[in-house]
Amino acid sequence: MLFSQVLTTYKEPRMERPIFKPIGTPTEQLDTPSLIVDVDALEHNISTVAEFFESNSAKLRPHVESHRTPAIAHKQLAGGGHVGGIAVSSIGQAEVFVPNGFNDVFVANLVVTPQKITRLCALARQARIGVAVDSPSNVADLSEAAVANGVCLDVAVYVNTRLGLYGVEPGRPAVDLAKAVVDAPGLDFAGIMTQEGSILSDDDESRSAIQPLLDTRQDIESAGIAVRVVSAGNTSNYQVVGAIDGVTEVPAGTYALLDAQHAPHLPHLKTAGRVMSTVTSRPEPGYMITDGGQKAIGADTGFPSIDNLPDPTVKGLSAEHGSIYFDASDGADPQLGEKIWCTPWDAATCANLHDYIFAVRNDALEAVWEVSARGRYR
Amino acid sequence: MLFSQVLTTYKEPRMERPIFKPIGTPTEQLDTPSLIVDVDALEHNISTVAEFFESNSAKLRPHVESHRTPAIAHKQLAGGGHVGGIAVSSIGQAEVFVPNGFNDVFVANLVVTPQKITRLCALARQARIGVAVDSPSNVADLSEAAVANGVCLDVAVYVNTRLGLYGVEPGRPAVDLAKAVVDAPGLDFAGIMTQEGSILSDDDESRSAIQPLLDTRQDIESAGIAVRVVSAGNTSNYQVVGAIDGVTEVPAGTYALLDAQHAPHLPHLKTAGRVMSTVTSRPEPGYMITDGGQKAIGADTGFPSIDNLPDPTVKGLSAEHGSIYFDASDGADPQLGEKIWCTPWDAATCANLHDYIFAVRNDALEAVWEVSARGRYR
Numbered sequence: 001m002l003f004s005q006v007l008t009t010y011k012e013p014r015m016e017r018p019i020f021k022p023i024g025t026p027t028e029q030l031d032t033p034s035l036i037v038d039v040d041a042l043e044h045n046i047s048t049v050a051e052f053f054e055s056n057s058a059k060l061r062p063h064v065e066s067h068r069t070p071a072i073a074h075k076q077l078a079g080g081g082h083v084g085g086i087a088v089s090s091i092g093q094a095e096v097f098v099p100n101g102f103n104d105v106f107v108a109n110l111v112v113t114p115q116k117i118t119r120l121c122a123l124a125r126q127a128r129i130g131v132a133v134d135s136p137s138n139v140a141d142l143s144e145a146a147v148a149n150g151v152c153l154d155v156a157v158y159v160n161t162r163l164g165l166y167g168v169e170p171g172r173p174a175v176d177l178a179k180a181v182v183d184a185p186g187l188d189f190a191g192i193m194t195q196e197g198s199i200l201s202d203d204d205e206s207r208s209a210i211q212p213l214l215d216t217r218q219d220i221e222s223a224g225i226a227v228r229v230v231s232a233g234n235t236s237n238y239q240v241v242g243a244i245d246g247v248t249e250v251p252a253g254t255y256a257l258l259d260a261q262h263a264p265h266l267p268h269l270k271t272a273g274r275v276m277s278t279v280t281s282r283p284e285p286g287y288m289i290t291d292g293g294q295k296a297i298g299a300d301t302g303f304p305s306i307d308n309l310p311d312p313t314v315k316g317l318s319a320e321h322g323s324i325y326f327d328a329s330d331g332a333d334p335q336l337g338e339k340i341w342c343t344p345w346d347a348a349t350c351a352n353l354h355d356y357i358f359a360v361r362n363d364a365l366e367a368v369w370e371v372s373a374r375g376r377y378r
Numbered sequence: 379m380l381f382s383q384v385l386t387t388y389k390e391p392r393m394e395r396p397i398f399k400p401i402g403t404p405t406e407q408l409d410t411p412s413l414i415v416d417v418d419a420l421e422h423n424i425s426t427v428a429e430f431f432e433s434n435s436a437k438l439r440p441h442v443e444s445h446r447t448p449a450i451a452h453k454q455l456a457g458g459g460h461v462g463g464i465a466v467s468s469i470g471q472a473e474v475f476v477p478n479g480f481n482d483v484f485v486a487n488l489v490v491t492p493q494k495i496t497r498l499c500a501l502a503r504q505a506r507i508g509v510a511v512d513s514p515s516n517v518a519d520l521s522e523a524a525v526a527n528g529v530c531l532d533v534a535v536y537v538n539t540r541l542g543l544y545g546v547e548p549g550r551p552a553v554d555l556a557k558a559v560v561d562a563p564g565l566d567f568a569g570i571m572t573q574e575g576s577i578l579s580d581d582d583e584s585r586s587a588i589q590p591l592l593d594t595r596q597d598i599e600s601a602g603i604a605v606r607v608v609s610a611g612n613t614s615n616y617q618v619v620g621a622i623d624g625v626t627e628v629p630a631g632t633y634a635l636l637d638a639q640h641a642p643h644l645p646h647l648k649t650a651g652r653v654m655s656t657v658t659s660r661p662e663p664g665y666m667i668t669d670g671g672q673k674a675i676g677a678d679t680g681f682p683s684i685d686n687l688p689d690p691t692v693k694g695l696s697a698e699h700g701s702i703y704f705d706a707s708d709g710a711d712p713q714l715g716e717k718i719w720c721t722p723w724d725a726a727t728c729a730n731l732h733d734y735i736f737a738v739r740n741d742a743l744e745a746v747w748e749v750s751a752r753g754r755y756r
Contacts, residue, residue: 031494033755034756065697109698111658112657112714115409134659134661135659135714165701166659166699167659167661278491280488280489281488281545282513283544283545289544291755294727295730296755299679300672300677300695301677318543319467320443320467320755323543336513337491337492349672349697352673353730353755354753355753375731375732375733377674378410378669
């Protein structure tokens with residue numbers, strides 16, 4: 001059974017104590033600040049994206065770094081349109097998801113130290129494990145460890161297309177590295193991948209970012225090597241990249257919860273994950289302080305959007321406080337204790353700050369999901 | 379015994395699995411990215427600041443939000459020069475520190491919802507608990523709950539001086555609120571506090587920021603009300619504010635670990651808390667990718683400084699990666715697997731991302747400390 005709705009019991013007194021509200025509790029009675037997921041909106045997003053991939057040759061590989069929550073990943077796989085596995089961004093995440101029922105996990109990252117490579121090989125005894133490479137010395141290290149541990153690793157060559165963070169150059173360098181993988185015992189050459197950055201709302205921009213990857217596929221196949229996987233795209237451009245002939249999988253993940261950064265570009269999806277905070281101070285008309293700050297929402301890359309205030313402007317987030325201006329000219333005057341809804345700018349940063357997600361439907365608590373891979377950056 | 383060195387045993391398989399290195403392990407063999415504290419540097423910072431407060435009338439109230447770690451807070455109290463208690467920024471933090479041996483805890487924040495006020499009263503049965511107020515309705519709510527629960531809460535009037543985040547205005551509004559606290563059963567008027575923002579390196583700026591608080595103290599005492607506590611200052615200006623006649627306590631905390639934001643202003647302290655990361659990709663000369671990104675270091679308010687590279691510039695932090703330029707003209711060429719040391723811009727944001735701190739002395743692991751109040755923002 002791929003779909004499993006995980007109801008976390010109160011097993012760890014150190015976490016989230018002292019109050020777990022009973023299932024059925026009205027949302028506004030939950031403590032704040034909390035990460036609250038509207039299950040109807042989440043299921044809308046999952047089925048909408050699954051439907052797209054059902055009708056295209058490229059398939060989805062849900063990238064779970066954006067929520068780190070097995071309960072949500074199981075829903076994504078249950079939705080269809082996927083390759084049968086997930087993508088993660090660290091071995092620590094893979095170590096959480098494999099025992100939670102995921103048996104095809106691609107670590108979309110470089111793994112270079114001996115102890116991390118050992119962990120990768122240990123996982124490969126339990127599930128199909130992929131990893132990215134961008135250097136011949138890393139290929140040699142992975143191969144040696146795979147052989148020593150009697151396992152086989154799927155390996156994808158990480159090609160540097162647009163973003164330029166890392167990866168080998170398209171064309172010849174990628175072909176040479178693919179050959180090195182093919183020749184290395186213990187490694188199975190899976191194909192090639194790229195990452196183009198987080199937001200590519202311009203369709204032509206996405207196509208031109210992907211083209212070097214498609215050209216590289218041809219180069220590698222011309223060298224007599226089969227390329228099974230061509231991975232590219234993300235939530236922001238899944239409709240463009242997922243329809244490009246030659247792309248086989250799209251590691252999108254943010255579409256599940258969505259966030260303030262992506263929502264304007266994807267009006268057919270819903271902001272399913274939001275932080276509920278509380279007004280704690282009202283120093284002046286049109287200005288409020290809430291209990292939702294950086295530690296509950298995240299501010300690494302941008303401020304949250306605010307749902308239920310007229311003309312809101314987030315002035316800033318300190319460690320534990322949000323500072324929000326709003327239009328008080330129509331008499332808006334939220335009292336101490338009233339709830340304010342914030343859509344985080346970056347869902348992944350936000351989810352990583354929470355131990356649990358409170359899943360609600362029709363404004364009542366339906367389940368508490370553990371963010372099991374929170375903090376698993378190693 | 380105030381001092382206790384906490385050696386956390388491997389009791390929770392979900393956290394930090396799978397590898398806890400043995401005590402004595404050389405630092406560079408610890409997994410990355412890790413928050414590593416040099417105990418010698420930590421003790422230097424603690425004794426240096428304690429010595430200052432020993433010889434001034436104002437005393438220290440260590441603000442533990444900056445590290446969230448009982449092991450460090452116990453060292454701070456063992457160091458001397460303090461009021462006998464700590465400051466926290468949320469009830470969730472107080473709920474961690476009280477059972478860890480702290481019996482005088484000031485929640486330097488507003489607590490307004492019924493469920494949080496209930497938690498505050500429950501704590502007040504176990505320890506001396508203080509809280510801040512900035513509105514008469516909150517005073518009434520706290521009083522009602524304290525009486526109903528048979529406890530007494532210390533209450534400080536939060537005065538808005540310079541930063542303007544929240545708080546009552548100095549002078550008459552503060553006097554009126556102090557009177558309301560004095561008249562409220564179940565509440566003990568402790569005094570007044572302010573927060574002036576995070577960095578005030580200019581001495582005159584600090585003095586002028588504090589002056590309205592000192593004037594307000596006089597106003598309240600002229601109204602016949604004793605003011606026991608006048609709390610102001612932080613790590614950035616502790617030497618100025620802590621020497622001002624009339625200030626009774628300084629809630630400083632960042633001095634313990636220090637961070638890249640404060641270090642330039644406090645050359646007599648050491649950067650004791652740093653993130654060790656690993657080079658995972660070397661796309662070009664003078665450029666590297668590490669495994670230390672936002673999720674391990676934090677980037678809410680600024681980028682980390684880098685210790686062991688020539689002329690380093692942090693280009694950016696993505697979720698799990700650091701992008702760092704450096705001067706390769708002298709032949710610097712870090713290999714895959716080499717360690718890079720990053721001092722976070724904001725120690726508090728960084729500590730909040732880690733479940734454990736690896737405490738090292740003379741480059742060997744001496745203890746593993748739990749960041750027990752990580753994520754306790756509620």
